[in-house]
Amino acid sequence: xxxxxxxxxxxxxxxxxxxxxxxxxxxxxxxxxxxxxxxxxxxxxxxxxxxxxxxxxxxxxxxxxxxxxxxxxxxxxxxxxxxxxxxxxxxxxxxxxxxxxxxxxxxxxxxxxxxxxxxxxxxxxxxxxxxxxxxxxxxxxxxxxxxxxxxxxxxxxxxxxxxxxxxxxxxxxxxxxxxxxxxxxxxxxxxxxxxxxxxxxxxxxxxxxxxxxxxxxxxxxxxxxxxxxxxxxxxxxxxxxxxxxxxxxxxxxxxxxxxxxxxxxxxxxxxxxxxxxxxxxxxxxxxxxxxxxxxxxxxxxxxxxxxxxxxxxxxxxxxxxxxxxxxxxxxxxxxxxxxxxxxxxxxxxxxxxxxxxxxxxxxxxxxxxxxxxxxxxxxxxxxxxxxxxxxxxxxxxxxxxxxxxxxxxxxxxxxxxxxx
DNA sequence: GTGACTGCGCATCTCC
DNA sequence: GGAGATGCGC
DNA sequence: GTCAC
Numbered sequence: 001x002x003x004x005x006x007x008x009x010x011x012x013x014x015x016x017x018x019x020x021x022x023x024x025x026x027x028x029x030x031x032x033x034x035x036x037x038x039x040x041x042x043x044x045x046x047x048x049x050x051x052x053x054x055x056x057x058x059x060x061x062x063x064x065x066x067x068x069x070x071x072x073x074x075x076x077x078x079x080x081x082x083x084x085x086x087x088x089x090x091x092x093x094x095x096x097x098x099x100x101x102x103x104x105x106x107x108x109x110x111x112x113x114x115x116x117x118x119x120x121x122x123x124x125x126x127x128x129x130x131x132x133x134x135x136x137x138x139x140x141x142x143x144x145x146x147x148x149x150x151x152x153x154x155x156x157x158x159x160x161x162x163x164x165x166x167x168x169x170x171x172x173x174x175x176x177x178x179x180x181x182x183x184x185x186x187x188x189x190x191x192x193x194x195x196x197x198x199x200x201x202x203x204x205x206x207x208x209x210x211x212x213x214x215x216x217x218x219x220x221x222x223x224x225x226x227x228x229x230x231x232x233x234x235x236x237x238x239x240x241x242x243x244x245x246x247x248x249x250x251x252x253x254x255x256x257x258x259x260x261x262x263x264x265x266x267x268x269x270x271x272x273x274x275x276x277x278x279x280x281x282x283x284x285x286x287x288x289x290x291x292x293x294x295x296x297x298x299x300x301x302x303x304x305x306x307x308x309x310x311x312x313x314x315x316x317x318x319x320x321x322x323x324x325x326x327x328x329x330x331x332x333x334x335x336x337x338x339x340x341x342x343x344x345x346x347x348x349x350x351x352x353x354x355x356x357x358x359x360x361x362x363x364x365x366x367x368x369x370x371x372x373x374x375x376x377x378x379x380x381x382x383x384x385x386x387x388x389x390x391x392x393x394x395x396x397x398x399x400x401x402x403x404x405x406x407x408x409x410x411x412x413x414x415x416x417x418x419x420x
Numbered sequence: 421g422t423g424a425c426t427g428c429g430c431a432t433c434t435c436c
Numbered sequence: 437g438g439a440g441a442t443g444c445g446c
Numbered sequence: 447g448t449c450a451c
Binding site: 048049052053155158268269270272274312330333334335336338340341342347349 | 425
């Protein structure tokens with residue numbers, strides 16, 4: 001135990017941030033795979049799915065808590081197929097690497113580390129990479145996270161807030177709480193805004209993990225067109241491509257109004273389209289909302305009921321597509337998006353898009369900037385329209401709980417032989 | 421063997 | 437200081 | 447590149 005804290009300090013100094021890869025039991029193999037991935041990424045005719053495959057194999061191997069003993073063992077991992085097996089085999093052959101044999105004590109330690117990582121990953125903002133770093137530094141519990149030196153390792157505001165409100169965020173959100181917050185917000189912002197509760201609430205769940213709000217306003221009309229082509233829709237986020245736009249209504253009006261009213265306890269992220277953070281659930285008094293000063297004081301002292309909340313500002317035109325995207329569940333969305341891509345379209349939260357090839361002369365005129373066509377918004381205004389365009393009957397939100405139907409948990413399930 | 425592989429906002433880090 | 441990659445969440 | 451078919 002004492003030893004640990006001594007070991008931690010140099011580690012912190014040595015800039016071991018992110019997946020720098022200077023730790024973990026399979027570092028050498030991971031470095032090799034990262035190079036392979038990089039080579040593919042540099043290639044003129046790179047295959048984005050191949051890059052993704054490398055990324056996925058790197059991820060699954062980096063989550064191992066013990067050295068890979070043989071190439072055969074790696075083959076059993078999901079995401080490791082013939083190609084990566086061969087690379088690992090070559091690695092063992094050429095590096096003269098002889099894996100250590102695990103003694104029982106070491107195996108036991110690995111198990112404890114695994115348990116610790118799982119615990120730390122319960123904190124919002126701590127994923128596999130950060131959890132591994134923390135456990136490597138000796139942090140085994142969430143309680144320890146709140147103390148030096150681990151607290152200093154939590155570099156993002158999301159992680160700090162995740163720890164601070166961990167106890168509150170473990171509680172489920174009741175339907176009444178979601179309704180209270182939504183109504184408070186409706187009262188706090190101009191009546192031109194429309195506020196819809198999405199997420200599992202809209203799917204009829206008795207309790208939710210957070211409050212998902214969809215906010216519409218007639219003046220918010222920005223519908224970004226997808227970048228790239230059907231085979232390769234760019235991953236450049238709207239954050240980048242929107243650089244020059246004026247601050248959105250979310251930033252200029254909604255968030256300030258809620259701050260003034262004293263229900264925003266902490267912001268994890270706050271952009272032009274999306275706000276994520278912690279809300280203090282207000283307590284209605286007789287026929288009015290309680291005192292703003294009391295809420296601000298409560299936030300100051302950590303009293304009251306706190307919940308995770310997402311605010312999403314959505315253009316009217318995107319209403320249907322956004323309702324689908326922000327209602328879920330994940331499996332339903334995956335299924336619908338796959339249907340779209342199967343008929344050559346693209347579905348995101350802004351709309352259902354069709355790709356139009358440019359005629360020969362058009363693309364010649366455009367030069368060689370490979371703009372061989374353009375995206376056209378097909379449907380997005382209502383959920384019914386979007387689904388019908390994809391040949392689907394309307395599906396009630398309450399019937400979109402595919403994860404429950406198909407199996408438990410967010411584990412990948414194929415959504416295939418379902419209703420057409 | 422063959423075709424499909426969800427998609428994206430925001431914060432932070434890296435690398436030039 | 438700007439572009440791109442990564443981590444994370446949903 | 448991997449995976450399901």
